[in-house]
Structures are given as structure tokens and as C-alpha cells.
Amino acid sequence: MVAYSKTTGTYYVRDVYVGPGLRGIARGTIKRLRVVTMEFRAAGIGENYSNGPAGAALASTPVAIDNAAWDVKIVLGSVAVHEDGSAMFVVPARTPVYFQLLDANGSVVQSMRSWSTLQPGEMFSCVGCHEGKNDASPAEGYVAQAARQVAVKIEPFYGPARGFSFLKEIQPILDKHCIRCHNDRPAGLKAASEPKNRKPVPEPSAKPLAPGEKRAFSLLGEPNLDKRAKRYWSDSYLALTQSGRPNRIVQWLNVQSIPPMLPPYFAGSAKSGLISMLAAGHNGVKLSRQEMDKLRCWIDLLVPYCGDYVEANAWSDGEKQMYARYLAKRQRMEAWERANIEAMRASKPSPPAAAAVTGSR
Numbered sequence: 001m002v003a004y005s006k007t008t009g010t011y012y013v014r015d016v017y018v019g020p021g022l023r024g025i026a027r028g029t030i031k032r033l034r035v036v037t038m039e040f041r042a043a044g045i046g047e048n049y050s051n052g053p054a055g056a057a058l059a060s061t062p063v064a065i066d067n068a069a070w071d072v073k074i075v076l077g078s079v080a081v082h083e084d085g086s087a088m089f090v091v092p093a094r095t096p097v098y099f100q101l102l103d104a105n106g107s108v109v110q111s112m113r114s115w116s117t118l119q120p121g122e123m124f125s126c127v128g129c130h131e132g133k134n135d136a137s138p139a140e141g142y143v144a145q146a147a148r149q150v151a152v153k154i155e156p157f158y159g160p161a162r163g164f165s166f167l168k169e170i171q172p173i174l175d176k177h178c179i180r181c182h183n184d185r186p187a188g189l190k191a192a193s194e195p196k197n198r199k200p201v202p203e204p205s206a207k208p209l210a211p212g213e214k215r216a217f218s219l220l221g222e223p224n225l226d227k228r229a230k231r232y233w234s235d236s237y238l239a240l241t242q243s244g245r246p247n248r249i250v251q252w253l254n255v256q257s258i259p260p261m262l263p264p265y266f267a268g269s270a271k272s273g274l275i276s277m278l279a280a281g282h283n284g285v286k287l288s289r290q291e292m293d294k295l296r297c298w299i300d301l302l303v304p305y306c307g308d309y310v311e312a313n314a315w316s317d318g319e320k321q322m323y324a325r326y327l328a329k330r331q332r333m334e335a336w337e338r339a340n341i342e343a344m345r346a347s348k349p350s351p352p353a354a355a356a357v358t359g360s361r
Contacts, residue, residue, distance in 0.1 A: 009118025015085035018128025046230030052256030063306035066244030077154040086144035107270035165307025182219035269296035
């Protein structure tokens, strides 16, 4: 039953190791379950394309380069997965969410490629990871560890929930550790792509190169205009993503990957050379756990660039006004809906007559 006095719903996962989603993965591998929500565009401005085994697709108001994330990704946080593979946790109601299973390093082992939404007060459960819809829970009579306690709250991902922005989450890491060497920007590129009134980008470190070190391709935050997408992508983003091609350095999951269920560790941070190089101490660079977690998360979210649909835009004044108009319309509708729900709650209708209920869902 929907309970509009509540703002959350509850998910219960009986055992993540049940089902083909984690076939071949040893128990104990999964340490946490990440919860991600999405923000959807209010209007279409600019476009990019994706191609792969699933065909071709066009994305309006792109927040990432070709073949990458379609929507703004917001990491709500994560919860611990018990030793028996169970988890039970609360999420914001009326919010699209999907789940990612993480190993001890924080890399995705398996990820949902759809999303789910709960009504206020609703509880929804699943047997395991991509189990069949008609599968029954194993070990009937056994009470999972997560079910022996109250549903837990999601633990935040290094701060409040926010749209994952490459410029805000990843570029500061590159500025701190990488641009001393990685600052070899092609001549003339800066002058040709400079957006108006942009914030200054940090200059490369003044620290001299060590013996044997050489300047390398640019990982600067300098902007580059993409006329088709109507975005300014940074040098670093274009270099790491190879302008929209999953590669040995950043092996994200192409949004047009094969339609059938994917095996564990199919693609992502665990398959990316960037992570293995940095973990091994590339050129003496040592990153903190937080910095490595953010890099892994960025890859496993399918390399988003924008933390909202307005960030890094190359829109005309008219396009900015159009987007603001449609966004304001959405916000008005949301306000009306909230008011209607509050009015319904205030009316306090009589309880419904008792009725026989059969079956289950």
C-alpha cells in the first residue's frame, strides 16, 4: 500500500550471488551495493551518437561524449552487503534508481542496465542478481542477515548526493597529480575553442620535471568546442575517452553494448589501464583511496562529463532561455503534484472496507 506520509521505500536483496549475474564469482567478493539515480533532461539542445552491437542511438542534450552516459548520474551512496549476500536499505521514493555491485577495490563487478522506482512506503524484494522471474528463494526457512535488522540508510559517497561532474570530481585529481607532465597541448587549440567568460583553469605545476620525465598529451582542463553536442569538453576528457571510444586506458561499458545480460567484470574500472597504472604508482604518483574511488566511479558510471544539463554548455542565449522555460514548467508540475498529495492527505478519507485478498505479486 502507498503511504504518502513517508518519503522512502525499501529494497531487500535476498542473496546477490543467486542467479547468473555473478556466475563464477566467489562468495565474499561483493562488499558493497552502490545506489545511483538519474536526472532527466528538460529539453533537447545539441546531440551526439552511440554505436555498437545493440545498434545506433541519438542522445539529446548530451552530458557525455559519444558512446557514454546518456543521463546525469547522481550517486546516492552505497550500503554494505552481508557475508550471505543479502542487503536491505531505504531509498528516496518516486526516484529512479539502479544498483551496482562493488568489490573490495570499489570496482563494479555487475551493474543493472535498467532502473526501478518505489512508491512511498513500498517494499520490493528480489532473490538475487538477474535471477529468473519465476525462481524461488533458495534455502526456504533461512532468514538472511539483512532481514534480521532494520533497513539501513545509504552511506553517502564523499559528500552529499550530487550530479557526477568530471570537471568537479576528476579534473582536480588530474590537476594535483598529472598535469606537471601531461600538458602538451596542440598549438592553436586553445584560441580556437575558448568559451566566453569561462573560469580560469589551473596552470600546470611549476615543479620541474624529474630526470627522464617528458611532456605528454594534455590532461589539462582546457575547453574544446563540440559544435554537434553543443558542449565544451576538456583536453583531459577527450584524451582519456579517446573522443568517445572505449579503450585500453578507460574501458567503460558502451551504452550500445550487447543486449543480453553481461557477465561479471565485462567492462569498467577493473578492466581499465588507467586504474592499474595508478594503483602500481605510475611515475611515482600516489593517489588516496578517495581519489581512486572517484576515478573508478567515473568509469563505472560510463564516463559522464556534466553534473547537470547546463554545465559546460555552448548554447545560444535563446537556447538557454528555452531550457530554463521547460525546466521551470517541470518544476511547476512537481509543485502542483506535491500540493495535490498534501491536500489528499489532509482530507483524511475513511478507511476502505475490508476485502478478501488472494495471491501475491
